[in-house]
Amino acid sequence: MSTVEKETMGFQTEAKQLLQLMIHSLYSNKEIFLRELVSNASDAADKLRFEALADGSLFESDPELRVRVTADKEAGTLTISDNGIGMSREDVVANLGTIARSGTAEFLKNLSGDQRKDSQLIGQFGVGFYSAFIVADRVEVFTRRAGAPADQAVHWESSGEADFSVEAHNMAERGTKVVLHLREDCKEFADDWRLRSIIKKYSDHIGIPVEMPKMASPAEGEEEPADKAPEFEAVNAATALWTRPRTEVSDEEYQSFYKHISHDFSDALYWSHNKVEGKLEYNSLLYLPSQPPMDMWNRDAVRGLKLYVQRTFIMDDAEQFLPLYLRFVKGVVDSNDLSLNVSREILQQDPVVDSMKGALTKRVLDMLSKLAKNEPEKYQTFWKAFGQVMKEGPAEDFSNKDKIAKLLRFATTTDDKVEQTHSLEDYVSRMKEGQKDIFYVVAENHKTAANSPHLEVFRKKGIEVLLLSDRVDDWLMNHMHEFDGKTLKDVGRGQLDLGELEGEDEKKAQENLAEQHKDLIERVSKALGEQVESVRATARLTDSPACLVVGEDDMGAQMRRILEQAGQAVPESKPIFELNPEHPLVLKLDKEPDEDRFADLVDVLFQQAHLAEGAQLDDPAGYVHKLNKLLLELSA
Ligand SMILES: Nc1ncnc2c1ncn2[C@@H]1O[C@H](COP(=O)(O)OP(=O)(O)OP(=O)(O)O)[C@@H](O)[C@H]1O
Numbered sequence: 106m107s108t109v110e111k112e113t114m115g116f117q118t119e120a121k122q123l124l125q126l127m128i129h130s131l132y133s134n135k136e137i138f139l140r141e142l143v144s145n146a147s148d149a150a151d152k153l154r155f156e157a158l159a160d161g162s163l164f165e166s167d168p169e170l171r172v173r174v175t176a177d178k179e180a181g182t183l184t185i186s187d188n189g190i191g192m193s194r195e196d197v198v199a200n201l202g203t204i205a206r207s208g209t210a211e212f213l214k215n216l217s218g219d220q221r222k223d224s225q226l227i228g229q230f231g232v233g234f235y236s237a238f239i240v241a242d243r244v245e246v247f248t249r250r251a252g253a254p255a256d257q258a259v260h261w262e263s264s265g266e267a268d269f270s271v272e273a274h275n276m277a278e279r280g281t282k283v284v285l286h287l288r289e290d291c292k293e294f295a296d297d298w299r300l301r302s303i304i305k306k307y308s309d310h311i312g313i314p315v316e317m318p319k320m321a322s323p324a325e326g327e328e329e330p331a332d333k334a335p336e337f338e339a340v341n342a343a344t345a346l347w348t349r350p351r352t353e354v355s356d357e358e359y360q361s362f363y364k365h366i367s368h369d370f371s372d373a374l375y376w377s378h379n380k381v382e383g384k385l386e387y388n389s390l391l392y393l394p395s396q397p398p399m400d401m402w403n404r405d406a407v408r409g410l411k412l413y414v415q416r417t418f419i420m421d422d423a424e425q426f427l428p429l430y431l432r433f434v435k436g437v438v439d440s441n442d443l444s445l446n447v448s449r450e451i452l453q454q455d456p457v458v459d460s461m462k463g464a465l466t467k468r469v470l471d472m473l474s475k476l477a478k479n480e481p482e483k484y485q486t487f488w489k490a491f492g493q494v495m496k497e498g499p500a501e502d503f504s505n506k507d508k509i510a511k512l513l514r515f516a517t518t519t520d521d522k523v524e525q526t527h528s529l530e531d532y533v534s535r536m537k538e539g540q541k542d543i544f545y546v547v548a549e550n551h552k553t554a555a556n557s558p559h560l561e562v563f564r565k566k567g568i569e570v571l572l573l574s575d576r577v578d579d580w581l582m583n584h585m586h587e588f589d590g591k592t593l594k595d596v597g598r599g600q601l602d603l604g605e606l607e608g609e610d611e612k613k614a615q616e617n618l619a620e621q622h623k624d625l626i627e628r629v630s631k632a633l634g635e636q637v638e639s640v641r642a643t644a645r646l647t648d649s650p651a652c653l654v655v656g657e658d659d660m661g662a663q664m665r666r667i668l669e670q671a672g673q674a675v676p677e678s679k680p681i682f683e684l685n686p687e688h689p690l691v692l693k694l695d696k697e698p699d700e701d702r703f704a705d706l707v708d709v710l711f712q713q714a715h716l717a718e719g720a721q722l723d724d725p726a727g728y729v730h731k732l733n734k735l736l737l738e739l740s741a
Pocket residue numbers: 141145146149187189190191192200201230231232233234235281368
């Protein structure tokens with residue numbers, strides 16, 4: 106097939122949907138199209154610089170990388186051109202006709218049809234090249250890949266509806282030129298001042314010059330020659346933002362840089378900008394987003410920092426610089442120690458990278474501590490968005506366990522609210538006199554945790570208990586044994602031991618429980634047989650007749666359920682059944698002479714104890730049957 110021919114092709118379905126959505130939902134924020142196109146141009150320059158490390162000839166005779174923005178008021182066009190890497194015909198078809206980004210289908214599924222909400226979503230997804238169609242009813246792209254001959258250039262054109270065309274083109278200069286034919290009501294974007302102010306606003310941080318024709322008017326009496334090529338001047342600061350001193354960068358600049366690197370439409374929540382000198386030399390600029398990305402729970406989702414070596418862009422998504430539990434962090438790291446030839450494989454083995462990872466991890470944890478201390482409300486926003494990911498920290502990063510522990514937030518019985526707002530330090534400061542441990546309960550959901558029978562004695566004595574119900578909580582607690590010298594204790598595990606929180610009399614009474622109710626316990630054990638590890642009388646219940654307890658070294662019920670759901674083999678273990686001997690039902694049970702009825706009653710109590718902790722019954726119909734039988738006998 107001759108590549109000279111003009112070919113018309115349809116947009117990929119997703120691209121078509123996205124295009125329409127973009128035009129409609131971002132209409133109130135039109136000007137961002139320029140940020141997106143300049144951002145693409147700057148990325149193209151980064152890519153060229155990177156490829157030129159291996160092949161200097163790619164610069165051809167034009168090594169000064171820049172972006173140019175020119176407008177033609179009369180023609181109603183706006184042109185953004187760069188001398189970056191450019192695109193081949195295949196690149197053009199793939200990049201400007203489809204969307205290859207992960208999570209696209211999911212994104213489109215999440216759309217609600219509500220323009221305000223959808224524009225937020227689309228912002229999070231990244232608007233990109235298609236945003237050109239917000240202001241243009243026809244877009245042309247002229248591009249030639251660096252190193253390709255002049256006649257291998259391509260002309261792409263579309264009116265942003267169903268299809269686009271591509272045809273061969275001849276282009277002496279390398280790079281990409283995007284020509285926007287502005288819509289009737291968007292002609293303001295051909296105005297010089299308007300363009301300058303948008304570039305200043307969104308693209309000041311771009312590391313290469315974004316140029317516009319000089320505005321100098323001809324001296325009085327002089328006629329400007331009509332054919333004179335315009336002179337250009339940079340409109341932006343044109344230095345890589347992370348190399349500038351902190352004091353010279355405004356919040357607005359930090360925010361627009363965040364949007365450039367993160368493809369997030371919303372502002373960043375917080376950031377930390379540092380220059381490190383000494384054994385290691387690098388600049389880092391790390392951001393906390395204000396909301397979670399769509400694909401946070403997708404294990405294959407891209408993550409990591411943008412890596413530069415001595416100001417030269419090397420790669421996006423360098424994941425070797427931060428641990429997995431900090432995968433929400435966005436940012437840039439610019440190293441003076443790594444080689445320009447560094448690859449992903451080399452990064453995995455380089456000890457310099459390990460040291461940097463350690464330092465950057467500390468940096469993020471410090472940034473979070475600072476945020477928690479100085480701006481607790483913002484920290485709460487962070488926790489809501491990323492708390493569950495942070496909870497993976499103690500298991501993954503043993504050396505920073507104590508720092509991470511201070512950053513954790515929990516729901517507790519102090520207010521029973523579902524929001525996780527209490528730190529372990531807060532808990533410790535509220536501990537009762539004589540309390541040595543930090544108590545917690547784990548359940549499937551907040552309500553089940555808050556109503557757990559295991560809490561009864563704690564509520565009676567006014568002892569605070571952490572209420573854990575996130576999927577990751579059992580896992581977290583398996584890796585956190587103490588905080589500030591205090592042991593973390595699961596109230597649903599092992600023997601109840603309140604230490605000094607109990608008086609001598611209470612202790613004595615408890616010790617006598619076993620002896621006092623020996624016969625009852627034996628009868629119940631016999632009735633339950635192999636279903637339980639053991640049966641015992643307990644003082645931990647006040648309102649409930651019975652509860653289940655996990656053996657000291659057994660796997661927690663929540664973890665067991667998660668593993669079972671995931672189809673994994675779980676070691677066999679049986680619960681301990683604890684009875685409240687003072688409960689009227691248990692007193693009644695004790696007096697029951699008929700062994701069959703006794704066994705039925707015990708079984709109902711046993712099943713109820715399962716239900717109270719949010720478990721599924723093995724034989725729900727059998728339970729209902731037994732219960733109904735007992736109810737009928739009661740009313741007979
Ligand atoms: N000026 C350009 N020069 C070279 N390639 C470009 C240029 N503009 C776009 N592209 C190519 O087209 C692709 C799609 O661009 P688009 O802006 O839609 O997405 P993106 O840049 O990958 O993501 P986002 O814009 O959301 O940050 C880019 O990844 C790039 O490969």
